[in-house]
Amino acid sequence: MALASSRRLIGASVDRVFSLATQPERLPDWDPLFASVSGVQGPLDRVGAAFDAEMRIAGRRLRMRHTVTQVQPGRALTIVGVGREGGRLTWTDQYTIAGTFGTQLERHLEYELPEGFADDFGERPSYRRDIENDLIRALDNLAVLAESKPLAV
Numbered sequence: 001m002a003l004a005s006s007r008r009l010i011g012a013s014v015d016r017v018f019s020l021a022t023q024p025e026r027l028p029d030w031d032p033l034f035a036s037v038s039g040v041q042g043p044l045d046r047v048g049a050a051f052d053a054e055m056r057i058a059g060r061r062l063r064m065r066h067t068v069t070q071v072q073p074g075r076a077l078t079i080v081g082v083g084r085e086g087g088r089l090t091w092t093d094q095y096t097i098a099g100t101f102g103t104q105l106e107r108h109l110e111y112e113l114p115e116g117f118a119d120d121f122g123e124r125p126s127y128r129r130d131i132e133n134d135l136i137r138a139l140d141n142l143a144v145l146a147e148s149k150p151l152a153v
Helices: 014-021 024-030 126-147
Strands: 002-010 034-041 050-057 060-072 076-083 088-098 102-112
Touching: 002 126, 014 088, 014 102, 014 126, 024 034, 024 050, 024 126, 050 126, 060 088, 102 126
Parallel strands: none
Antiparallel strands: 002 102, 034 050, 050 060, 060 076, 076 088, 088 102
């Protein structure tokens, strides 16, 4: 299993960040690893909630079924994805209050790509670097979304 982690200070409340991060239909808006989401079954703030996603990993597509396995609303979330062609990923988010109106979000990703998925990359671990960069971009994008003010209606 390979590992990737990132941490980001976000200038928004834990409730707002957790709420945005647990809306599966919004994942493609801010997380570059998610190309599309479908088949959502329940809100992600509940164990057993699930969704299908087409993942974008190092320029390749991978269909996965994701299920919430652990949740502590506003504190922690663990989701396990299983690929239809093999492969597995587990992502764990930890949310902590930072200052008066901030959130420290840590995301840990453990992944195993399907057999043969990374063969074209040869000995170079470039796909690992791509995944790490996408993880950093995801948290940066989530911060922009969480810190933005809602549009007036």
